[in-house]
Structures are given as structure tokens and as C-alpha cells.
Amino acid sequence: xxxxxxxxxxxxxxxxxxVAFNCTYSxxxxxxxxxxxxxxxxxxxxxxxxxxxxxxxxxxxxxxNRASQYISLLIRDSKLSDSATYLCVVSNxxxxxxxxxxxxxxxP
Amino acid sequence: xxxxxxxPKFRILKIGxxxxxxxxxxxxxxxxxxxxxDPGMGLKLIxxxxxxxxxxxGEVPNGYNVSRSTTEDFPLRLELAAPSQTSxxxxxxxxxxxxxxxxxxxxxxLTVL
Numbered sequence: 001x002x003x004x005x006x007x008x009x010x011x012x013x014x015x016x017x018x019v020a021f022n023c024t025y026s027x028x029x030x031x032x033x034x035x036x037x038x039x040x041x042x043x044x045x046x047x048x049x050x051x052x053x054x055x056x057x058x059x060x061x062x063x064x065n066r067a068s069q070y071i072s073l074l075i076r077d078s079k080l081s082d083s084a085t086y087l088c089v090v091s092n093x094x095x096x097x098x099x100x101x102x103x104x105x106x107x108p
Numbered sequence: 109x110x111x112x113x114x115x116p117k118f119r120i121l122k123i124g125x126x127x128x129x130x131x132x133x134x135x136x137x138x139x140x141x142x143x144x145x146d147p148g149m150g151l152k153l154i155x156x157x158x159x160x161x162x163x164x165x166g167e168v169p170n171g172y173n174v175s176r177s178t179t180e181d182f183p184l185r186l187e188l189a190a191p192s193q194t195s196x197x198x199x200x201x202x203x204x205x206x207x208x209x210x211x212x213x214x215x216x217x218l219t220v221l
Contacts, residue, residue: 004150032207043198043212044151087150094139094158094205095166100150 001026004099006088012105017078021102023071023088032091033064035073037084038101044087047073078106109134112213114199120219121189129184129216131199139202140182141210142166142174144195151198157182158205189220 006023013019025033033050048055050062050071061074071088083106088099115130133140138159143151153166157176171193173185182201186193196217200210 008148034209043214045212046209049209091205091207095141095153095156096210098143098151100148 002099003027003092003097004088004090006099006102008100008102010103010105012107013078015078015080015106015108017106018074018076019078019104020075021073021086021088021104023073023099023102025069025071025088025090025097027090027092027097028066028069030090030092032096033062033071034089034096035060035062035071036087036089036098038087039084044098047086075104078104080106080108082106111135112199112201112211114197114213114216116216117214118217120221121186122221123189123191125189126185126187127189127218129186129197129199129218131182131184131213132180133182133199133201133211134180135201135203135211136179137201137203137211138179139205139208139210140176141200141202142172142182142184143198143200144168144193145198145215146195154184154197186218191220194218194220 035047036044037047038044063072085101141156142154155174199213202208202210
């Protein structure tokens, strides 16, 4: 079983839609969780950290379910500029384990 | 601040050649990492360092070597390049380990022919 698993997509959604991504992780001892965004042929950049209580940043909401070992990302009112690959990231001791990413394509 | 810089941006190597990928950060971060990303795949950790003079293997270290003589620099050495090492290489740094955001350089696109 992979340490971090994501649906690769692509998710094709119209502008203004709400879209949700899920991610599961295998290491129950993981302490930190993140969503990174990676644009085509660019480096990954932090989108948001994920906290146990859930957290929101504008149109983006992240949730963590430790019991079921999954993380979610909800994007509301999708914009064309949200088109990218979203990487689920989970900690393992000194390191971060990156999922393979979920590709989102927002169309007009 | 320039953040994390990597050179070169692109490189084509012949099988058996060697090269060093350079990585420098100016944020005084203790932790530095090297990843490779194959097309359509996730990031795989090659080597990492928790401070000057300390390095450790990641998931895919074979065929690579690193050194960390200063806080700022973390070069990655490829010895005897093979086609399987064709990939995009990203260097990253963070203040500490798993609890902190990693900042990435722009990447080096390497092709081995």
C-alpha cells in the first residue's frame, strides 16, 4: 500500500463549481498534513496546512480525519486559475511524503 | 531573498557522464532535500540533510551522492549517468523537519541519452 494515495483525476469542472479531493495515508503516526499546488512544469508550492479541527482559507477548506486516515480539500467557486495538480502531503519523521497528485482542470 | 535557487535549469547528459546539480538557499534553513519527479509521478526523496555535515538517504538514493559543507549549499552528484535518471530534480529547504513548509527551487530538467 502506498504511504499516500490520491485519485489522479483529471477532474474537469466548469468555472464556479465546487470540487472536492480526498487523500488517504497509511502511517497512523503522521503528525503534519499539507496540501501543495503544482502548476505544469513548475515547482510545488504550499497551498495550506491541514489541522485536526479543519481550516479554511478563502475558497479553500481542508479537513483531516485521523480515525479514518484521510484528508480532504474542498474548492468552492472554482476559477480558471485553480487549474493545477494538487498534492496531498503527509509527514514521516523528518520527511514529507508526497502523493502523486490530483489534476484539476477548470473550464469556462 | 532569492529563496531556493538551482542550477542548471536544463541539461542533457550522455550515458556514463557525471554532473553536479547545484542548490543554494538564503533563508538560513537547517533542512534541505533533493527530490526527483518523473512524468505523471509524485516526488520521490533522494537524499536529505538536517544540518551542515549531516546527510541521510531517502527513498531512491542509488546512483546519487550529496554533501552539505555549509548551511546554504546542498549539491547533488550524479555519477555514471543512466537513462533511468532522466527526470526533473527539485531541491527544497525548510526551517525544521516534518512540521514546517518546504520551499522548492525551480527544478533542473535532466535528460540522459
